[in-house]
Amino acid sequence: MGEIPQDIDPLSQDFYEQPTLELAKALLGCLLVKETEQGLAAGYIVETEAYIGPSDRAAHSYNNRRTARTEVMFQLSGLAYTYLMHTHCLFNVVSGGEEKPEAVLVRAIEPLYGIEVMKSRRGLDDLKSLTNGPGKLTKSLGITMEDYGSSLTLPPLYIANGIFPDSISVGKRIGIDNAGEAKDYPWRFWITDNKFVSRHQKAEFVIRSNKNPF
Template sequence: MGELPEDIIPLPQKFYEQPTLDLAKALLGCLLVKETSEGVAAGYIVETEAYIGPGDMAAHSYNNRRTARTEIMFQRSGLTYTYLMHTHCLFNVVSGGEENPEAVLIRALEPRFGIEYMKNKRGIEDLPSLTNGPGKLTKALGITIEDYGHPLTDPPLYLATGFSPESISVGKRIGIDKSGEARDYLWRFWITDNKYVSRHQKSEYVYKVKRT
């Protein structure tokens, strides 16, 4: 699959120590990288969802629910929270800081490096369908439940600088209909008009990203 350019290096710990909603937006355009024995696969994050426990009924940590699965959410920001939903592994970035169990779900990627490897892992050729879902992207990159707890500042699983989107769309999260008023929180973010987003729905609003 080849190697990544030398200037692609993990983002620092400080990046993860911003408020969860800010982090969910800042993650858009970042490069998610997974190194394996077969090479490297990576893609740009194009869609995220924030989960802010313990007051978020859609969060695994609602009411400070502390279990073997959610324990990592109570640790420092920037760690990997992977869990199984049905037969799919989902990947989250722990946020909120210690004892504040929050996380950001990565919902979709735009494939960038190791595309043939990802196609083989998924068994499909259609590029837009390769990583346009939280279970699809983990399978494509080789992210597994074994990555639980891994610090995202270190290889083999990490985030790196990618690109800054011109605009971000904001809307309701997906698949949480039984979570009371939390189902209406506008905590889903995606790069406007990106064809790799998991589900295209009407946004509540769109805003331009300020350049710094």
């Protein structure tokens, strides 16, 4: 198992200033890291979804709905938006800039560091099902509502450079059937063929890496 490097550099603020759909793709392959007393746990982001209020019916910030829960979506890009779904905590990256309530949901990661801690938090030994869903990865990494509003440019919760995906698949977002016309927007992104993706779905289209050898 890979040793944890001494320092993993958080990406800086300007990374989060790109348009939300670009950020959702740029996050793929990046390392999501959480440091706690139990140690460092991290994994590559392999699946994301964009939520672009106020016009996106699937977004919590639809119609500029501004409540205690959505408040952070109206703040600076690069903050953490965590919220509870049934019994689970889900993690988003705030984007769009101030007064533009947009965010990217992280739906799955590929475990890299701190795998024993993750297994222990999940009470599970199977690597494949450890972090292949938005509620699973937060539990594995120890992301909770205490992380609401914290900046991702600093520990304990941050994002760093990782790998560059060869291919990105694009499809409809998951679990938003009541969102009217927004349910069909192609705003879900995943690393093609990655086995830690939360659900299999036919891609509407595929984006190949610009590092094409030919």
